[in-house]
Amino acid sequence: MFKQISLALLAVTVSPSFALGQDIGPAEEDVSGPPQNYSPFIERTVKNRGLAEGxxxxxxxLHTMFSTDAGMIGNTLTPVDAYRFAMGEEVITSSGQRLRIDGLSIS
Known part of the structure; x- marks a missing residue:
């Protein structure tokens, strides 16, 4: 019984250390060049201000770095970054991409 408990305790304490070896991507100041659009539809126009189109x-x-499952794969988004992201500001993802969204559902 003691051996089983010891092995379980060892597994629980060692498992999170694998997340420390993840590549967290480039720093925001290291990302150079103009933002790249990955979709031809991302630049949208509104002909009638009362009717949104596009x-x-x-x-x-949305996960932050405090989420266990997202933190283990290298997510570096802080709660402050998540708030900025939800407000429509551009953030740099953990893979170095510039990303901005139009809306976030809180459910």
Whole structure:
């Protein structure tokens, strides 16, 4: 019984250390050049201000670095960054991409 508990305790304490070896991507100041658009539809126009048209980007599920499952794969988004992201500001992802969305669902 003692051996099983010891092995379980060892597994629980060692497992999170694998997240420390993840590549967290470039720093924001190391990302150079103009933002790249990955979709031809990202630049949208509004002909009638009362009617929004075009393609809008949003998210319904957002993790920060405090989330265990997202933190283990190298997510570096802080709660402050998540707030900026939700407000429509551009943030740098952990893979170095510039990203901005139009809306975030809080559910």
């Amino acid at each position: 393609l809008y980007w949003g998210d319904t599920h």
